[in-house]
Amino acid sequence: MNMIQAINSALDVCMTRDEAVVVLGEDVGYFGGVFRATAGLQKKHGKTRVFDTPINECGIIGVAVGMATYGLRPVPEIQFADYIYPGMDQLISEAARLRYRSAGEWTCPITVRSPFGGGIFGGQTHSQSPEGIFTHVAGLKTVIPSNPYDAKGLLIAAIEDPDPVLFFEPKRIYNGPFDGHYDRPVQPWSKHGSSEVPDGHYTVPLGKAAVVRAGEAVTVLCYGTMVHVALGVAAETGIDAEIIDLRTLVPLDIETITASVEKTGRCVIVHEATRTGGFGAELSAQVQERCFHHLEAPIERVTGWDTPYPHSLEWAYFPGPVRLTQALHRVLKD
């Protein structure tokens, strides 16, 4: 399966197992979503469980919160993460705090799915990585898969989770992994181990990172598309990097991170979002707080620039192999 098929399978499995799971969003019904992630679900599960909505993200998320308080498990789709902002008050002030403000009397088990990230010539309105805005909010979980197996297992875990989860899907790797060189074709997932996705139910637990490449020289912290960029750079340069796919930003698997940095003594953080105040800043702070005496070089951040995502120059914005390789050489030179 590719990642889209894996996400479709996760939704199908959850809808089949639990009548309470419903899918709503722009174009998700008859058409099956602009990325086809919900294809066939309406036909199979009916149009009161999978349905198209008005173009109103506040409504999509607000209605999902109401449905969750009724007892359903809504999985709203925001067609592009760039469009999540009109629904942010419902996420931040309502979904995230409902359990807390009512001391558990009301809960909000919604999973908001949204394709995010650039590298598809989406310009500044179809390329953003807003995860850092949401990881700053108490009460929300943020999940980002990097391969089809994890995408299905994490999405099922998110839908079954009793709390609100943001599930950001790296759309650049929907169809296959990508080493960061924009001029090379995307590899199909069928040639990749993690494309072996079971048909039935399984979960990948939230809050657990994966060491996707063992190494001794430097720890690379990454998620989503950047996992593949990091793997590509390690293969190209031969740098003995330990690459950690975070999978879940909140809750964060700090134990796996610190164990690795204590071993390697060096840390490079990679994400596609703008740098200032991004999730990389949080990772850097936590690594510094916990691993300072093990560090042999300053922590480096490899990120998108602090600009909007430019359409025609997106590959100059994208934190690709050159930017990451330079950072790795800098932290390894001492």
Next chain:
Amino acid sequence: MADTAGRNTRPLALHVPEPRFRPGDAVSFDDLDLPAAGAVGRPPVDAAPAALRDYPYTLIRVLDPEGRAVGAWDPRLAPDRLVRMLRGMMLTRAYDDRMFRAQRQGKTSFYMKCTGEEAVAVAAAHALHRDDMCFPSYRQQGLLIARDWPLVDMMCQIYSNAGDRMKGRQLPVMYSSKEAGFFSISGNLATQYPQAVGWAMASAARGDTRIAAGWVGEGSTAEGDFHAACIFAAVYRAPVILNIVNNQWAISSFSGIAGAEATTFAARANGYGVAGLRVDGNDPLAVFAATEWAAERARGNHGPTIIEHFTYRVEAHSTSDDPSAYRPADEARAFPLGDPIERLKQHLILIGAWDEARHEALRAELVEQVRAAGREAEALGTLSGTAFNHGFETIFEDVFATMPPHLKEQSEQMAEERRVAGV
């Protein structure tokens, strides 16, 4: 400044609405267009929205100036039901009075009265089923009272004391009771409106028979959430009643700032192709009748209804507000729709089901009931008396269903900080 020299056009002018009266002005509502009680017809509950488009521009009234119930909207309620409605409104007022005083005595930080608006919540609660779900704003305490929710529980919320089921996390008056079908109140305005629609959609999708109702103030109709709720309710014909409480004032901003000069709030319904009714919000029988009509419409799968309750906010917005700074002191008295409690009392006396002596006895009984509940609640602490009624470790509870490692770590850090500080 734009250079208009040489252009033979008049400069544009920006209109900023102003209320008709400011402090010191003589108040007169004589030009308010108030149809007589009984003047508005009652359409069938399955009427198409297109046949209802005039209703948002008039005012449904049942009680005439003498207290008679007249016209097609008279819900013909039995006297004992009317007395229970009266009791609910009087209890709400007695409760408000005591909690307002408690705030002034420093026992809590904040309070909001609903004086003059008691019918909007209490009469609506009587027209809904007990298991219909309410998504209220912060001035519908009458819903809980009409559903016989314990006053002590409400007071404990206000005092953030040991009896507060919300563990002292919410601003006073932001109640929550799943059991009473009363959704947790948010301070962010109109957020509960799409949630009410979502709940109603879920109920319909599951083939349930329960409906939902939401409330916002007229000022909050300017929020995007209001319009999100309306479009979803219209598109899916959600079984929901969307109430707009037009009490004329959003803190110091009069209803014109939310668009009232151009149209009515009920008329927003026409743009969405849903039923819209505009009712005399100080007439408990009109509020009951409109709510009952909308509930029947929703239960029959004929779609949502937007109801504008035309009323007046007699008191300040909250204990933190001073309305004498922005409106005439006698404006509330001059408002021509009267007091909802007095109007229902007059009606009950007229039909021979009530008298002044019983009324006074009930008033005294309710004051005593509130006083007794107050003593019970205060025994569990007040915000000023025993400020920290909930264990400090509760700060970290309920953020998530299961406490993740970073919160456990922060919880331990706080415990250590308190140990070092010797508290």
